[in-house]
Amino acid sequence: MQTVATEAVTCPHCGDEASVSLPSEETELKVRHSVAAFGEHTTVTCSEGHTYWVYFC
Numbered sequence: 001m002q003t004v005a006t007e008a009v010t011c012p013h014c015g016d017e018a019s020v021s022l023p024s025e026e027t028e029l030k031v032r033h034s035v036a037a038f039g040e041h042t043t044v045t046c047s048e049g050h051t052y053w054v055y056f057c
């Protein structure tokens with residue numbers, strides 16, 4: 001996947017910030033605690049070891 005931008009996301013568990021690569025500049029992100037069966041997404045692991053899902057809308 002070619003990436004054109006990055007955006008900061010916040011861990012829902014501890015508030016730690018991470019950056020996520022976006023597939024397009026118009027993409028909006030939604031952070032979720034658990035996986036859903038639809039949509040393009042990526043997983044993020046924060047510095048505390050929490051894993052969460054970021055969906056592209």
Ligand SMILES: [Zn+2]
Nearest residue numbers: 011014046050
């Ligand atoms: Zn965390």
